Amino acid sequence: MRDSQRSALYEAETLVRTMFDRADQRGTRSVEVLGSTITLPVERKFGSVESVQTYCDQVLSLNWVVESWPRASASVVVRARAGNAAAHYSNNTIAVPEDRDGRWALRELVVLHELAHHLGNPDSDSDEASHGPEFVDRYLSMVGEIIGPEAAFVLRAMFLAGGVQSS
Numbered sequence: 001m002r003d004s005q006r007s008a009l010y011e012a013e014t015l016v017r018t019m020f021d022r023a024d025q026r027g028t029r030s031v032e033v034l035g036s037t038i039t040l041p042v043e044r045k046f047g048s049v050e051s052v053q054t055y056c057d058q059v060l061s062l063n064w065v066v067e068s069w070p071r072a073s074a075s076v077v078v079r080a081r082a083g084n085a086a087a088h089y090s091n092n093t094i095a096v097p098e099d100r101d102g103r104w105a106l107r108e109l110v111v112l113h114e115l116a117h118h119l120g121n122p123d124s125d126s127d128e129a130s131h132g133p134e135f136v137d138r139y140l141s142m143v144g145e146i147i148g149p150e151a152a153f154v155l156r157a158m159f160l161a162g163g164v165q166s167s
Helices: 006-026 049-060 063-068 100-105 108-118 133-147 149-161
Strands: 030-033 036-039 077-081 088-090 093-097
Touching: 006 108, 006 149, 030 149, 036 149, 049 063, 049 077, 049 093, 049 108, 063 133, 088 108, 093 100, 093 108, 108 133, 133 149
Parallel strands: 077 093
Antiparallel strands: 030 036, 088 093
């Protein structure tokens, strides 16, 4: 199936990550989004691939995650990825860049994105596009429950502004 909203989704995520980065840099967490003033919650940052692995194990063991997605019972392996351009999910493995220039990926929004892939249908014959509406729903649900509803609101707003569809 064609992954038609991939680039729009990545652009929206980049805007949201920038908002979180600027909030950290400026020491103010209030942002205005679509006429609403939102206080951004704190996004966890990770210091190593091992800490990402621990985080993933903990998320996959949360009761509501287990009840929501049967794939939560399948463990995920986190490994370092060469290069710094992107994190990646494939075959129960999340690869994150960990060199100095790739540390941007050692953050909660990126890891939850990759976990949302993991929790999807692993069947290659699935009708689900890699970044399709079902993925968007999983990702937004995880961001809302784990980082906070304000983070999910901002992410959803940027998705809508960029034309990213949910189901």
